[in-house]
Amino acid sequence: xxxxxxxxxxxxxxxxxxxxxxxxxxxxxxxxxxxxxxxxxxxxxxxxxxxxxxxxxxxxxxxxxxxxxxxxxxxxxxxxxxxxxxxxxxxxxxxxxxxxxxxxxxxxxxxxxxxxxxxxxxxxxxx
Amino acid sequence: xxxxxxxxxxxxxxxxxxxxxxxxxxxxxxxxxxxxxxxxxxxxxxxxxxxxxxxxxxxxxxxxxxxxxxxxxxxxxxxxxxxxxxxxxxxxxxxxxxxxxxxxxxxxxxxxxxxxxxxxxxxxxxxxxxxxxxxxxxxxxxxxxxxxxxxxxxxxxxxxxxxxxxxxxxxxxxxxxxxxxxxx
Numbered sequence: 001x002x003x004x005x006x007x008x009x010x011x012x013x014x015x016x017x018x019x020x021x022x023x024x025x026x027x028x029x030x031x032x033x034x035x036x037x038x039x040x041x042x043x044x045x046x047x048x049x050x051x052x053x054x055x056x057x058x059x060x061x062x063x064x065x066x067x068x069x070x071x072x073x074x075x076x077x078x079x080x081x082x083x084x085x086x087x088x089x090x091x092x093x094x095x096x097x098x099x100x101x102x103x104x105x106x107x108x109x110x111x112x113x114x115x116x117x118x119x120x121x122x123x124x125x126x127x
Numbered sequence: 128x129x130x131x132x133x134x135x136x137x138x139x140x141x142x143x144x145x146x147x148x149x150x151x152x153x154x155x156x157x158x159x160x161x162x163x164x165x166x167x168x169x170x171x172x173x174x175x176x177x178x179x180x181x182x183x184x185x186x187x188x189x190x191x192x193x194x195x196x197x198x199x200x201x202x203x204x205x206x207x208x209x210x211x212x213x214x215x216x217x218x219x220x221x222x223x224x225x226x227x228x229x230x231x232x233x234x235x236x237x238x239x240x241x242x243x244x245x246x247x248x249x250x251x252x253x254x255x256x257x258x259x260x261x262x263x264x265x266x267x268x269x270x271x272x273x274x275x276x277x278x279x280x281x282x283x284x285x286x287x288x289x290x291x292x293x294x295x296x297x298x299x300x301x302x303x304x305x306x307x308x309x310x311x
Contacts, residue, residue, distance in 0.1 A: 057179045
């Protein structure tokens with residue numbers, strides 16, 4: 001069963017990775033532990049997961065404080081790309097690195113679909 | 128490697144207060160006595176800004192300290208899981224982290240029960256478990272006891288959430304299968 005979860009997670013990440021303009025993907029727990037990733041070798045996955053959890057946590061608190069409703073996603077827009085952090089169920093996050101010139105409409109569709117799929121896998125609802 | 132006796136563990140982790148130099152030392156390391164409510168306020172402050180992201184910071188800090196502690200315990204007690212657990216119990220008790228009530232090593236998981244968690248006692252009532260620093264410390268200890276990485280430490284019960292004591296389960300991350308060379 002555990003290997004099955006890993007296989008399904010890897011498949012979900014691989015499918016997302018097939019989208020043009022996506023550079024790397026990772027799944028982390030909301031408390032910052034890395035679960036699965038396809039990050040570049042130069043990136044420390046543990047540190048990246050912890051930072052993503054902090055970004056999402058801060059964004060959630062800011063959204064609440066500013067009366068913006070439920071947090072959906074954070075986007076860190078940088079010179080050489082974008083980092084999307086999306087909730088994947090109650091306990092996990094999907095982190096996606098995207099090229100700067102990406103078609104964000106397509107990317108966001110793919111990311112949202114992948115986040116729902118990953119949530120279902122981790123919550124044991126996946127077929 | 129050799130096995131330390133309970134007396135040796137007691138001696139190693141005794142707190143030495145040197146009023147002349149203004150230092151508190153345990154096992155040769157400098158400590159500071161901080162009221163647990165102050166630590167709880169610090170955690171609440173982090174949570175106000177970082178939300179659940181605060182957990183990632185606290186678990187990471189606890190894990191670093193737990194890794195150092197585990198290395199020290201292995202140096203003291205050698206390749207002996209029971210003595211390692213005893214060392215953990217003595218250290219946690221002597222430094223005010225918590226009272227370790229029980230440790231059950233049942234591969235692929237370790238279950239730890241603790242009372243008087245410093246943060247749970249200082250935090251007051253909470254809807255969620257609050258002992259994130261302890262989770263990090265115990266995650267590192269669990270890695271040593273289970274001889275593997277890719278683990279997580281979940282707090283299953285917490286005094287601050289209304290449970291009689293705090294409970295922790297160190298177990299493989301979802302889907303992880305890899306093992307690493309032995310620790311303890």
